[in-house]
Amino acid sequence: QSVLTQPPSASGTxxxxxxxxxxxxxxxxxxxxxxxxxxxPGTAPKLLIYTNNQRPSGVPDRFSGSKxxxxxxxxxxxxxxxxxxxxxxxxxxxxxxxxxxxGGTKLTVL
Amino acid sequence: xxxxxxxxPGLVKPSETLSLTCTVSGGSVTSSxxxxxxxxxxxxxxxxxxxxxxxxxxxxxNPSLKSRVTISADTSKNQFSLKLRSVTAADTAVYYCARxxxxxxxxxxxxxxxxxxxxx
Numbered sequence: 001q002s003v004l005t006q007p008p009s010a011s012g013t014x015x016x017x018x019x020x021x022x023x024x025x026x027x028x029x030x031x032x033x034x035x036x037x038x039x040x041p042g043t044a045p046k047l048l049i050y051t052n053n054q055r056p057s058g059v060p061d062r063f064s065g066s067k068x069x070x071x072x073x074x075x076x077x078x079x080x081x082x083x084x085x086x087x088x089x090x091x092x093x094x095x096x097x098x099x100x101x102x103g104g105t106k107l108t109v110l
Numbered sequence: 111x112x113x114x115x116x117x118x119p120g121l122v123k124p125s126e127t128l129s130l131t132c133t134v135s136g137g138s139v140t141s142s143x144x145x146x147x148x149x150x151x152x153x154x155x156x157x158x159x160x161x162x163x164x165x166x167x168x169x170x171x172n173p174s175l176k177s178r179v180t181i182s183a184d185t186s187k188n189q190f191s192l193k194l195r196s197v198t199a200a201d202t203a204v205y206y207c208a209r210x211x212x213x214x215x216x217x218x219x220x221x222x223x224x225x226x227x228x229x230x
Contacts, residue, residue: 002156035216037157044206044220045149045157056218088157090215098170099147099215104156 003028004089004102011108017077020105022089024070028100032092034072036065039086039104048087049074076107084109112136114207114221122201122228128194132207132221139183139190140165145210147217148181148192150203158203162214163190170214197228 005023012018022034036049047056049065052072064075076083089102118130132146139146147162161171161181171179175194183190194201205224208217 032215033213035213037217039157044223045217046220047216047218050216050218051213086156090157090159090217092214096173098172099159099162101149101157101159 002103003093003096003100004091006087006089006102006105008103009106009108011110012076012079013110014079014081016079017075018079018107019076020074020087020107022072022074022102024072024091024100026070027095028070028091028093029067029072030070031094034065034067035090036072036074037088037090039088041085045088079109081109083107112209112219114209114219116205116207116221116224118224118226120225120227122197122226123230124198124228125196128192128197128201128226128228130192130205130207130224130226131189132191134188134190134209137209138185139188140185143212145214146181146183146190147208147210147214149206149208149217150201151206151223152200152203159215160192160194160205162210199228202226202228 033051037045038048039045052067053065093100113135115133148160163181178195180193207221209219
C-alpha cells in the first residue's frame, strides 16, 4: 500500500477535463512540494508538474497541478488520446525520511 | 543535454547482489542542488523509490530496503551505483536511475529502463 493515495483508474472522452487526486499526510504533502509524472506505455516516467503547479518546458498548459493541505490534484483539460498513460504523484516524507510515490492512476481516453 | 545511461546484468541469481551503474553525461554528479536516485517498477506495478545520493554524498534509502541497499558515487567516472544484496524474485523489476533537481522527489531526467530478472 502506497503512502500517497491515488485512484487506480480515471477516464474521460476527448476534449473533456479530468482530475486525478493524490492524498497524503502532514509528513509528506502537508509539508513538502508535490511532483507529478506521466508514464506512457513502455517508456520511462516523465516529469509533468513540479513544485505543486509548475510545468517544465514543453509540457502543454492543458496540464495543471494544485495542492491544498495534505492533498494534491492533477488536472488535464482538453483531453487527447495521447494523454492515455499512467500518472504518479511524489513527495518527500519526513517520517520515512525518503521519497514516496502514489500508487499510480491509469488514465483511459474513451 | 543531460543523459543518464544505466548498465549492469539483466539476470541475477537469488541470494546474490544486484549491481547497476548509471553514467551521467552532459552534467556532473557533484553539481550542487542535484540528487541522484534509483527507482524501480515491478512488472505491472507502480513506481518504488529505492534511494538517492546527494551531490555532497549524503544518502537516503527506502526504509523497506535499507538493510540491503547501498548507493554510492564515483566522481572520477561521473557515475553513481546501486547495490542490492540478497535478492529474491520480488526484486525483479525495471530499474531506473534519475536526477532530481531542486527537491529530492523532483526527478527531471531519467535513464532508459533496465529490466533485471532474479532467477536461477
